[in-house]
Amino acid sequence: MTTEHHMRKPAIALVGFCLCVTLPVNADTRQAAESQSSNTVAIEQSATERIDSQTFRADQWGLDESEWQRYHSLLQGIRGSVSPATLSPLEVLGIHARSADERRRYAEQWAVMMRDDAERILAFQRAYDDAQRRLFPNGLLIDPGVAASTKPDPGLAGKFVWQSSDRVLFFTDTQCPTCDAVLERLVSQIKQFSGIDLYLIDVFAGEESRIRDWAASKQIDPQWVSEHKITLNIDAGALGKVSAHTGLQGQDLPVLILRRDDRLMPLPVSRF
Numbered sequence: 001m002t003t004e005h006h007m008r009k010p011a012i013a014l015v016g017f018c019l020c021v022t023l024p025v026n027a028d029t030r031q032a033a034e035s036q037s038s039n040t041v042a043i044e045q046s047a048t049e050r051i052d053s054q055t056f057r058a059d060q061w062g063l064d065e066s067e068w069q070r071y072h073s074l075l076q077g078i079r080g081s082v083s084p085a086t087l088s089p090l091e092v093l094g095i096h097a098r099s100a101d102e103r104r105r106y107a108e109q110w111a112v113m114m115r116d117d118a119e120r121i122l123a124f125q126r127a128y129d130d131a132q133r134r135l136f137p138n139g140l141l142i143d144p145g146v147a148a149s150t151k152p153d154p155g156l157a158g159k160f161v162w163q164s165s166d167r168v169l170f171f172t173d174t175q176c177p178t179c180d181a182v183l184e185r186l187v188s189q190i191k192q193f194s195g196i197d198l199y200l201i202d203v204f205a206g207e208e209s210r211i212r213d214w215a216a217s218k219q220i221d222p223q224w225v226s227e228h229k230i231t232l233n234i235d236a237g238a239l240g241k242v243s244a245h246t247g248l249q250g251q252d253l254p255v256l257i258l259r260r261d262d263r264l265m266p267l268p269v270s271r272f
Contacts, residue, residue, distance in 0.1 A: 061088070061089045061090060061109075062090075062109055062113075063089060063090075063093075067089075067093060068089070070093065071092050071093055074092050074093070074096050075092065079095065079096065086221070086223060090106050090109050090110040090113070091106075093106050094106035094107055094110065114216060114222060115216065117222040118212045118215060118216055118222055119212065121222055121225050121226055122208050122212050125208075125225075125231075125232060160271055162192040163193065164193060164194065166193040166194055166258060167193065167194045167195050167196070167197060167259045168186065168195075168196045168197070168256055168257070168258060168259070168267060169197050169238075169242065169256070169257040169258075169259060169264075170183060170196050170197065170198050170254060170255075170256055171235065171253060171254060171255040171256075171257075172198065172199070172200060172201070172254045173200060173201050173202040173203075173253060174200060174202055174210060175202070176254065178254070179253050179254040180218065182256075182272045183196075183198075183218065185272040186256075186272050187220075190224070190229065190230075194229075195224075195228065195230055196230050196231075197230075197231045197233060198230060198231065198232055198233060199233045199234070199235040199238055200214065200232075200233070200234060200235060201235040201239055201253075203234050204234060205234060205236075207234075211232050211234070215232055242257055242264065243255070254269060256268075256269060256272075
């Protein structure tokens, strides 16, 4: 065998070794590149979805992108610290309006949205009332038997403490300044109990627009109504049924009844 032939073997072995070493490295490089590309696509997709979501939410409030960004910027300051989380973007921008025209524009947008939402809520309330009458024709919202067995709760004689399941039946009319003042103080405590059922004794079937106008004038939060934290009702004789069994006949408005568990009991207006 020639000397030249002996020298070629190591060269071939060296090439084979280089291929064995290089191929795994190239495979790792491809995997890393594919992983990086996949991560980049995921990040871009997430960013796109976030932008689309923000654009959609801004459109829901009738705002453009710059207004939506300013709204979020304002929440980083005093507005986000002292105002409730339910404060709408229109209210935030209106409070921090940079001119009288801007303030008026946001106020008009908010007024239109509140009006439209109140109409939707009342339409559903009418459908709900119709369903109650149709499905439960003999049912009573307030059971006279339960009311008759109700006796004053000794616990109300001392310091009054709300229970989370408490509801207040609040009887009023559309022209009662004293009622309005009591209602405002009661609403300020609404997070401490289940809710308020408002009954307007001077509104009758077919006059639902009066309920809408009254609720709007009292700045009752539509979200509370939609969540049944506050309900708007026509009295339809409910006050008479309750008064006959709680000793409140002839009492001046507002009349407040506390519903605690299965008991109904007078709630003195003086507590508010």
